Amino acid sequence: MPSSPNLIPTHSIYLSKSTNPYFNLSLEDWLFRHKAPNEPLLLLYRDDPCVVIGRNQNPWKEVNLPALRVREGVPFIRRRSGGGTVYHDLGNTNFSIHLPRTSFDRHMTAQVVLRAVCSLGIDATVNDRNDICVGKEKVSGSAYKIVSQRAYHHGTMLISTQLNTLGDLLHNTKDTMETKGVASVRSPVRNLQQFNRGVTHEAFVDAVVHEFSKEYGIRNVDGEVQIVSEASCRDIEYIQNGMSELPSWEWAYGQTPEFTYTVSQAFEWGTVTAKIRSKHGIILDCACSLSVADDSVSSMSAIQPGVVDSLNPQLKDIERALLNRRYGFVSAIEILKGLGINGMDDETGSGVRAAKDIALWLERIMNS
Amino acid sequence: MFTRRLQGKRFLVACLHTSRRVQNSRKVIEKFKLADIGEGITECEIIKWNVKPQAVIQAFDPLCEVQSDKASVEITSPFDGVVTELLVQEGQVAKVGSNLCLIEVVKEAAIGISPNVAEPVNTSSNPDTNSLPTIESEQEPGSSKEFASAPRRKHPMDPTFTPDTKSNSPIYATPSVRHIARQRGVDLSQLAPGSGKDGRIERRDIDDYLAGAATTGAPVALQDDQDVVVELGRTRHSMWKAMEKSLHIPHFGYSTTLDLTTLHGLLPSLNANIPPHFLPPSVIPTLPLAVSPSSVYPPSPPPEVPPSGQYTRLTYLPFLLKTLAKSMLEWPLFRASITTTDPSSKPTLTIRPHSDISVALSTPNGLYTPTIQSADSHSMYALSSQLKYLSHLGRQIPCGLTPKEMPKRGGTLTVSNVGAIGAGDFAAPVLVPGGGVAIVALGRAKWVWDVDRGDGSGERRLKLGVSWSADHRVIEGAELAAFVECWRGYVENPARLIADSV
Numbered sequence: 043m044p045s046s047p048n049l050i051p052t053h054s055i056y057l058s059k060s061t062n063p064y065f066n067l068s069l070e071d072w073l074f075r076h077k078a079p080n081e082p083l084l085l086l087y088r089d090d091p092c093v094v095i096g097r098n099q100n101p102w103k104e105v106n107l108p109a110l111r112v113r114e115g116v117p118f119i120r121r122r123s124g125g126g127t128v129y130h131d132l133g134n135t136n137f138s139i140h141l142p143r144t145s146f147d148r149h150m151t152a153q154v155v156l157r158a159v160c161s162l163g164i165d166a167t168v169n170d171r172n173d174i175c176v177g178k179e180k181v182s183g184s185a186y187k188i189v190s191q192r193a194y195h196h197g198t199m200l201i202s203t204q205l206n207t208l209g210d211l212l213h214n215t216k217d218t219m220e221t222k223g224v225a226s227v228r229s230p231v232r233n234l235q236q237f238n239r240g241v242t243h244e245a246f247v248d249a250v251v252h253e254f255s256k257e258y259g260i261r262n263v264d265g266e267v268q269i270v271s272e273a274s275c276r277d278i279e280y281i282q283n284g285m286s287e288l289p290s291w292e293w294a295y296g297q298t299p300e301f302t303y304t305v306s307q308a309f310e311w312g313t314v315t316a317k318i319r320s321k322h323g324i325i326l327d328c329a330c331s332l333s334v335a336d337d338s339v340s341s342m343s344a345i346q347p348g349v350v351d352s353l354n355p356q357l358k359d360i361e362r363a364l365l366n367r368r369y370g371f372v373s374a375i376e377i378l379k380g381l382g383i384n385g386m387d388d389e390t391g392s393g394v395r396a397a398k399d400i401a402l403w404l405e406r407i408m409n410s
Numbered sequence: 411m412f413t414r415r416l417q418g419k420r421f422l423v424a425c426l427h428t429s430r431r432v433q434n435s436r437k438v439i440e441k442f443k444l445a446d447i448g449e450g451i452t453e454c455e456i457i458k459w460n461v462k463p464q465a466v467i468q469a470f471d472p473l474c475e476v477q478s479d480k481a482s483v484e485i486t487s488p489f490d491g492v493v494t495e496l497l498v499q500e501g502q503v504a505k506v507g508s509n510l511c512l513i514e515v516v517k518e519a520a521i522g523i524s525p526n527v528a529e530p531v532n533t534s535s536n537p538d539t540n541s542l543p544t545i546e547s548e549q550e551p552g553s554s555k556e557f558a559s560a561p562r563r564k565h566p567m568d569p570t571f572t573p574d575t576k577s578n579s580p581i582y583a584t585p586s587v588r589h590i591a592r593q594r595g596v597d598l599s600q601l602a603p604g605s606g607k608d609g610r611i612e613r614r615d616i617d618d619y620l621a622g623a624a625t626t627g628a629p630v631a632l633q634d635d636q637d638v639v640v641e642l643g644r645t646r647h648s649m650w651k652a653m654e655k656s657l658h659i660p661h662f663g664y665s666t667t668l669d670l671t672t673l674h675g676l677l678p679s680l681n682a683n684i685p686p687h688f689l690p691p692s693v694i695p696t697l698p699l700a701v702s703p704s705s706v707y708p709p710s711p712p713p714e715v716p717p718s719g720q721y722t723r724l725t726y727l728p729f730l731l732k733t734l735a736k737s738m739l740e741w742p743l744f745r746a747s748i749t750t751t752d753p754s755s756k757p758t759l760t761i762r763p764h765s766d767i768s769v770a771l772s773t774p775n776g777l778y779t780p781t782i783q784s785a786d787s788h789s790m791y792a793l794s795s796q797l798k799y800l801s802h803l804g805r806q807i808p809c810g811l812t813p814k815e816m817p818k819r820g821g822t823l824t825v826s827n828v829g830a831i832g833a834g835d836f837a838a839p840v841l842v843p844g845g846g847v848a849i850v851a852l853g854r855a856k857w858v859w860d861v862d863r864g865d866g867s868g869e870r871r872l873k874l875g876v877s878w879s880a881d882h883r884v885i886e887g888a889e890l891a892a893f894v895e896c897w898r899g900y901v902e903n904p905a906r907l908i909a910d911s912v
Binding site: 096123124148172184186187222224299300 | 455457482485486500
């Protein structure tokens with residue numbers, strides 16, 4: 043595509059060659075905002091492995107961040123449409139149907155994709171949440187975005203995804219994290235290839251292009267299909283800006299709605315309960331309370347007299363140290379600095395030891 | 411970013427601060443409601459506000475983002491103004507129709523805002539908003555009528571916006587651009603989309619348009635090789651709806667030809683004797699009379715005939731209507747209309763004392779059926795005058811026909827003279843509710859060789875095809891056939907009319 047300030051999408055069907063999820067999401071957004079409002083548009087793409095959360099979701103609640111960190115090069119990305127958390131890899135094909143807002147009907151668009159799947163010889167249906175299923179299992183998840191003139195329905199289609207990885211990365215059971223965001227609705231999933239071995243990404247793409255063209259009266263299909271590469275969009279500022287915005291802390295974490303996480307940990311010297319409140323990724327406050335262990339539990343170690351007295355002000359210092367910090371981005375060392383304790387090895391008094399325990403624990407909690 | 415916005419909006423901000431000095435503008439606090447997003451969604455969670463209180467915003471600027479089920483929805487501002495208060499916080503859920511925020515808007519005299527959009531806030535009910543400007547005393551919703559001129563197009567998210575199916579592409583323009591357009595008498599819909607961002611119309615678009623219009627005259631509609639979508643106009647849409655209702659009526663058809671040869675022979679004489687009050691003044695022969703009929707006592711003055719009701723020659727139609735009216739007097743069934751008051755009770759017919767006949771009129775505005783009441787009591791000359799008058803009214807743009815010519819009562823028979831348009835023989839007209847119990851389409855009269863006449867050698871005769879459709883709930887086939895024969899009895903033998911001293 044030539045570089046020009048007034049460049050707008052002129053085709054109806056876009057296939058992305060890139061597997062860069064940041065590029066694909068930004069391309070989708072550019073097509074969404076710049077296509078003539080009354081014309082239908084279809085985009086199909088695949089991503090390298092990544093976890094994608096909905097616009098208003100809480101990554102700490104939805105994503106198994108420790109497992110994610112273990113896998114090198116697999117990020118989580120917050121997309122611009124609503125809905126729940128999904129896992130993308132090259133065995134998953136994403137579709138995106140853009141229409142004028144006044145004529146947008148999510149059931150109709152789901153039917154277009156359903157017909158494509160059925161044409162591959164699979165007995166699929168649409169459930170009451172507008173997701174495509176085979177029997178009781180989901181093969182696709184959907185989400186939507188609506189602005190003043192346009193709306194889109196986009197979704198995943200599991201063809202040959204690593205479902206074990208999906209299960210692992212999306213596994214998260216923080217029951218005591220209460221979030222104001224949208225929670226994912228968990229469902230059992232299966233790949234299309236488990237129903238028909240011959241289904242491929244290419245076959246699915248062809249089927250969707252065919253059904254889309256039929257539905258929206260696109261006659262010259264070959265002329266309408268445009269294959270897009272990352273290189274061809276290097277001059278489109280909107281896409282470049284999007285690609286740098288998506289991984290930024292402000293977008294990925296800073297868009298998290300308010301949540302409260304209540305956790306307790308039993309230490310040798312007592313149990314600490316922390317109630318951390320965060321909004322937009324920032325810690326608003328952290329209320330820590332201490333209950334001393336029963337004699338029966340800590341009979342082994344010597345509870346120094348006055349440990350509660352020394353801990354309580356330290357807890358207050360810890361609370362203060364966390365205030366306005368980025369949730370999940372505070373290290374134990376930084377917390378302890380707030381208490382005047384430098385490093386882990388400095389001083390070994392039990393009060394300090396307790397503070398270190400708490401700091402390490404909080405760091406771990408927020409990274410989980 | 412906030413400062414950058416202010417700089418760009420200096421004009422608007424200045425306007426707000428000096429509005430008290432400007433005679434015809436005033437500040438009003440608009441309540442912005444969460445509009446119906448569609449898809450059966452009843453409530454949404456506010457995810458994010460894009461503005462803070464005291465932020466200056468323009469129409470179509472992003473205001474907030476809401477989430478419902480799996481949809482993330484971006485809401486843009488319908489107004490230019492200043493956001494004074496956010497009424498729902500991020501993370502809270504708002505029901506569709508509830509107020510999201512308050513926006514202070516400057517209303518100029520030239521901007522006509524329909525009364526139900528403006529909802530001025532009573533300052534006494536908002537004790538904590540000390541920063542509200544003075545609101546002028548004439549605050550009834552009706553008072554904005556005095557500012558009415560061209561209505562402002564409503565933002566799609568404006569809670570009172572009703573999707574106008576005629577306008578598929580909205581017109582984006584800042585208030586200053588709209589003001590200029592109004593001043594110069596430019597219709598912005600002619601310019602959309604403009605050269606600005608998102609198709610906004612800019613000032614230079616107006617300048618270009620006026621420069622172009624000056625040189626080329628009226629803009630020419632571009633011919634495309636693409637399909638074009640048009641909306642049905644009001645009259646055609648009314649026809650659509652009426653015709654759908656016509657499906658409730660079981661139609662049956664009946665056609666025949668009428669022999670107009672004798673009538674044809676009478677026309678020259680009839681034309682030569684059109685009463686003077688039906689003739690255009692220029693045509694009336696002004697022969698000085700040696701003896702005047704008014705010498706002893708003036709005869710009753712003729713009725714006033716408007717110029718559009720004057721004519722110089724008769725057609726067949728008034729004659730056909732008159733003979734039809736006479737037949738209707740002999741056949742009460744065809745003077746009946748269906749007047750079932752209660753759907754659950756038995757159907758009733760109401761028989762009228764006179765023959766009311768509706769005439770289908772094809773006009774530039776669409777298809778209308780005005781009614782000639784009591785056609786039996788009018789002379790053929792009077793009927794001719796009425797027909798001319800009605801078609802004159804119908805051809806006016808906008809249509810000159812009023813409920814006086816098209817009463818709800820309507821006729822019991824409808825006549826469609828489609829032969830005037832094309833050389834048709836027969837048709838299959840459609841009867842609509844309110845159009846009576848039967849309709850007849852008249853074809854075009856043509857000379858044919860009728861082998862039945864002239865003692866077997868045949869004769870040249872003027873024939874007219876007529877096609878009837880009747881409501882079979884009310885009329886039997888045999889009855890219609892017999893009625894048509896009655897009509898024929900008059901049409902083909904006009905001499906009979908003399909006996910009745912018509």
